[in-house]
Amino acid sequence: MRKLKYREAIGEATVQCMKADPRIVLAGQNVDDHKGGHGTTTDAFRVFGPSRVLDIPNSENAVAGIAVGAASMGMRPLVVHARADFMFLAMDGLINLAAKWRYMYGDKGGVPVVMRGIVGRGWGQGATHSQNLHSVFGHFPGLYVATPASPADAKGLLVSALRNETPVVLLENRGLYEIEGEVPENPEPVPFGKGRIVRTGSDVTIVAASLMVQEAERAAGLLAEQAISAEVVDVRSIRPLDEAIICTSVAKTGRLVVADTSWARYGLAAEVAAVVAENVHGALLGPVRRVTLPDSPAPVSWPLEEAFHPNARTIAAACLDVLGGDPTLPMREMTDITAGFVGPY
């Protein structure tokens, strides 16, 4: 199969879906400029022009409601946020309107708004340009929330989002944008609520989301060098969460490490641990470990930033820990996934 970069897969899905469905309109700040949403909106603007690919004012709050209003009249707005952190400004429209619309108006129809949020990663993005908000959005009934971790899923989940009747939040980690992978040429939907076994294993289960899926895969490689077999589960969507794939894996391995790009408290890692505790607690042979961000806002300074983000080595160390091994065991150095990235951003 041919390969695409993650960002190219998003761009291709957008164009294919917009061709198939004239109700889709793409809106975001600077989606029509020379950078085109890090290359994800360039082709759409070239093909469909400014009426369907709209450069919008800096009005995240109203635009969320505007998107819902347009959806209530049959449109399918796809709103792009160049930094997911700005989606805090869109919370009213997204949470109070989009997520609740079908329910609070008596199940007469939904408002199929899709919001993409790009999560900054590296290069000193800092406290307010690098937050991973999937647990925040995942809290609310009425939304689908997904964190594609591969180019194929970046395409397939966007295709699903643009075809279904439920509002969707897609959070894309910028650190994944240059990653290449096999992507089907046709717009094949990847369903929400179906996780993916990235790598099979028998000693420990690593459940991961977004960029941490890539790190978990590399962690599994490190562990294999020590004859430890790790199974890596990519949850793909945060809501609905594929509880079955998580529980089945933990029932098999008896050990669980959850790796997330966000904080531990009240987050995805806590949710996954709760799902396991509720459903397969008898299978656990040891404590659950959460590999998450330290409990501070994101720093800027280079060495602090490197220490801030979990990576393959910290995930592998957590696996050794739950297996009763020595988590301080020396492991070979690994280059950060985003190491090739150069500024200005």
Next chain:
Amino acid sequence: MESGKRLLREMVRIRCVEEVLADLYRDEQEMRTPTHFSIGQEAVAVGVCAAAGPDDVAYCGHRSHGPYLAKGGDLRAMVAELYGKATGCAGGRGGSVHLTSPDTGFIGATAILAESISLAVGAGWAFALEGAPRVAITFFGDGAAEEGAFHEALNFAATQRAPVLFVCENNGYSISSPLRARQPYGTTIWERARGYGMASRQLDGNDVFAVHAAAREAVEWCRDGRGPYFLELRTYRWREHVGPNWDYDEGYRTKAELDSWMERCPIKVAAAGLSAAHPDIDEEVAGWRREFRQEVLDAVTAAKADPFPAVADLLQGAYES
């Protein structure tokens, strides 16, 4: 029936509905939903909705009964919604602040200030993209004009020349806070809209004939592709912000102020305007009152007999089924 009488009759209907419901709300304690009565403000909803066509749509804020009924919403479904019944317009999931009647173009009422503004701009944007000769109307209060989304949405609508009629129902109070405490002295809401480059007017919101004439002009303006239009309509809420009671003795306003506005009751004003051509208009209004009182009492009887939603359906509508 001639247009003037139709406008008056519709106002009388909304007044009767709300007066009957307010009494029952207070006495029965069975309508368990925060309810914002619009008694005294009927001319806004009636004058504007009468100017709209069947394909035009409306969104409004929490004071929703007037716009819902004026845009053709079914009375029985509204009453059932207030009683939390399965036959309610939102199946008992929305309550007074989330009335909806998509079939008649009343898309939804919203409970968070300024949401109705963004929603209507989105609908207007959709109409502009489709080239549809339709207009989106938003009803909101003076309080919503302080929200960030108000300014963002006006900016967006003006930039996109979206066919949106903004109707600011300025009743002078946000709950108990007077306008002077919330907005700069010497400024007006309608002039702020003009600052975004859109057509904008202020007029007496208790004169249904003036409201209707201005709204007709505004709707045609929008329909002709000339961009959005803003109307600030000055009016007054008689009852408390939320609930069925009078609150003129609570300290934030005076009985004299209320009385001065009751003197300018939109129904009284309209009837006086029609009396020269229709000397027996007051008797006619009295007849309508009896008719509508019975209509709402029948709707109440029916709603009470209706079933509550099944608990087994608690989750219905959270997601597409």
